[in-house]
Amino acid sequence: xxxxxxxxxAGLAAGTASAQPDVPYWASIASGKANMRTGPGKTxxxxxxxxxxxxxxxxxxxxxxxxxxxxxxxxxxxxxxALLSERRTGMVTGEKFMDLHEQADAxxxxxxxxxxxxxxxxxxxxxxxxxxxxxxxxxxxxxGWIVQGxxxxxxxxxxxxx
Numbered sequence: 430x431x432x433x434x435x436x437x438x439a440g441l442a443a444g445t446a447s448a449q450p451d452v453p454y455w456a457s458i459a460s461g462k463a464n465m466r467t468g469p470g471k472t473x474x475x476x477x478x479x480x481x482x483x484x485x486x487x488x489x490x491x492x493x494x495x496x497x498x499x500x501x502x503x504x505x506x507x508x509x510x511a512l513l514s515e516r517r518t519g520m521v522t523g524e525k526f527m528d529l530h531e532q533a534d535a536x537x538x539x540x541x542x543x544x545x546x547x548x549x550x551x552x553x554x555x556x557x558x559x560x561x562x563x564x565x566x567x568x569x570x571x572x573g574w575i576v577q578g579x580x581x582x583x584x585x586x587x588x589x590x591x
Contacts (some may be wrong), residue, residue, distance in 0.1 A: 452491060455582055456498070458484045459514035465506035469495035476506050483518045483548050483564075485582030501581045517551040517589060519561055519580035529573035533558035540573040551582065554589040 461482050464475035469492040479500070486508075490497035494510045501520050521527055526542040533555050543549075549561040554577055561580070562572035577583055 449491070453487055453489050455517060455584075456486055456488050456496070456513045457516050457518040457582070458482060458486060458508075458512060459516075460512045463508060463512040465498065465500070465504065465508055467506060469493065469497070469507045471509075473507065477504050481548065483514075483516065483550065485518045485520055485548070486513070488513070517582065518548055519551050519559060519575075519582035521545050521547045521549075521575070521579055522581050523579060527575055527579045529561070529571065529575055530558075531573060533560070533574045535576075537574070541571050543571070543575065551580075551589060553591040554583055554587055556586045556588050559583060559589070560591070 458479050458481065461480060463479045465477040465479065466473040466475050477500070484501065486498040486500055488496045488498050489505070495507050496510055496513060497505065498508050499505045521543050523545050526544050528539045529541040529543050530537045531540055543563070547563060549563040549571070551559050551561050553560045557577055558574045559577050559580060560572065560574055563570060565571060578585065583589070
């Protein structure tokens with residue numbers, strides 16, 4: 430009986446470990462305030478304090494309950510996994526406003542223009558376009574399609590299904 434319980438627990442642990450995405454992968458900051466540290470532990474000094482929920486980050490390495498991440502500006506460090514979310518988000522890059530279209534087509538009507546640095550939630554990507562929505566106040570608004578290459582938070586050619 431004990432052996433069966435031990436095998437069942439071992440099987441659950443193996444299932445959890447295999448459910449983790451391969452590195453590197455994209456994540457986002459789940460908290461309104463998150464410290465990036467020089468090493469994987471609270472005893473390491475914080476080098477950066479992120480104060481932007483949903484900011485996309487690139488996870489490069491795992492160590493216990495810590496992840497080595499890269500932020501949009503290229504800063505790298507360690508963050509507690511509890512401060513990260515699997516929610517896919519994107520940050521508008523570049524130096525000019527980008528068009529947010531009604532459809533995944535440059536000829537479709539423009540719904541909004543989005544400024545560089547705006548962070549939104551990605552619901553799907555075709556490999557060329559991403560459907561993204563932005564939070565205004567406390568409400569999800571401003572949804573539309575943006576050229577995938579204009580976002581930090583998604584790989585070139587990556588497909589994300591709704």
